[in-house]
Amino acid sequence: MITVRAARVPFIVAASVAIGTVFGQYAQAQGQAPDHPSVTVRGQTYTPRSILARNMGSDEDQTTAFPPHKIIGNIYYVGTRTLTSFLIVTPQGNILINSTYERNVPVIQHSVEQLGFKFSDTKILLGNHAHGDHQEGDALVKQLTGAQVVVMSEDVPALQAIKPGGKEHPIDRTIHDGETVKLGDTVLTAHLTPGHTRGCTTWTMKAREGGRTYDVMFGCSLRAGNRVTPENAEEFRRAFDVVRALPCDVQLGDHGAQFGMQAKFARIAGGGANPYIDPAGCKVEMEISEAMVRAILAEQQKAGTP
Numbered sequence: 001m002i003t004v005r006a007a008r009v010p011f012i013v014a015a016s017v018a019i020g021t022v023f024g025q026y027a028q029a030q031g032q033a034p035d036h037p038s039v040t041v042r043g044q045t046y047t048p049r050s051i052l053a054r055n056m057g058s059d060e061d062q063t064t065a066f067p068p069h070k071i072i073g074n075i076y077y078v079g080t081r082t083l084t085s086f087l088i089v090t091p092q093g094n095i096l097i098n099s100t101y102e103r104n105v106p107v108i109q110h111s112v113e114q115l116g117f118k119f120s121d122t123k124i125l126l127g128n129h130a131h132g133d134h135q136e137g138d139a140l141v142k143q144l145t146g147a148q149v150v151v152m153s154e155d156v157p158a159l160q161a162i163k164p165g166g167k168e169h170p171i172d173r174t175i176h177d178g179e180t181v182k183l184g185d186t187v188l189t190a191h192l193t194p195g196h197t198r199g200c201t202t203w204t205m206k207a208r209e210g211g212r213t214y215d216v217m218f219g220c221s222l223r224a225g226n227r228v229t230p231e232n233a234e235e236f237r238r239a240f241d242v243v244r245a246l247p248c249d250v251q252l253g254d255h256g257a258q259f260g261m262q263a264k265f266a267r268i269a270g271g272g273a274n275p276y277i278d279p280a281g282c283k284v285e286m287e288i289s290e291a292m293v294r295a296i297l298a299e300q301q302k303a304g305t306p
């Protein structure tokens with residue numbers, strides 16, 4: 001018995017040290033925020049750090065390709081295990097959403113090619129929001145494909161600050177809330193859903209499959225930082241109202257965990273109905289984010305720092 005226990009202890013210690021290191025990095029990214037408040041939505045409890053950990057995974061998860069696959073209609077997954085990229089295929093060329101980190105661009109290119117498409121057919125590059133894990137690779141994608149880079153005006157300053165290797169962030173077209181991007185038979189509408197960044201953009205489009213048309217929502221992160229200013233709270237309030245009102249059959253996002261990608265992908269192999277068609281689950285991420293913003297505001301109010 002003693003031998004068994006002695007053997008177990010170092011393993012447990014090693015495991016908790018490893019987890020502690022990972023959470024330590026997240027805490028650093030969060031400005032060493034304490035890990036509260038916690039909120040419970042649909043029976044599941046979340047904290048700021050658990051949401052971040054779920055979104056990012058390990059360094060390896062952020063840079064390792066997730067099996068590229070068809071999501072619905074002309075929409076394909078070409079991102080990593082935790083950082084999403086989507087390819088929308090049209091007869092006039094393709095649209096890529098989210099270049100992610102610059103070092104992931106060859107990973108995305110490989111996934112596009114594995115699906116039988118050409119990376120050089122990428123005509124338009126979009127993004128969900130101006131953070132490096134989603135849009136750092138924009139300059140390299142532009143360099144490799146010549147794609148037109150379309151950005152939300154409120155995110156322009158933050159995007160201009162993302163300069164991997166000193167490269168200027170490409171911006172070919174600046175759009176505003178409600179404007180559309182068209183290629184072939186696909187029309188994407190940009191919805192300003194600020195809070196996480198000033199120009200956080202939720203993209204929507206229609207996808208056709210099996211003779212039916214579905215509303216697809218490429219959600220932007222609605223995750224709050226460790227402090228929510230009154231101005232930021234107002235941005236989030238607007239974002240939650242917009243997302244709540246959007247028609248949605250298929251919810252996607254800038255991290256796979258926001259829409260249960262791994263579980264849905266696993267269900268594809270079983271055949272049957274497309275697991276990505278999930279209108280009932282479309283707004284869960286918004287509910288979690290809204291509960292968290294409210295809880296953070298309540299804590300701040302209690303502490304006298306509105």
Ligand SMILES: [Zn+2]
Pocket residue numbers: 129131196221
């Ligand atoms: Zn972000």
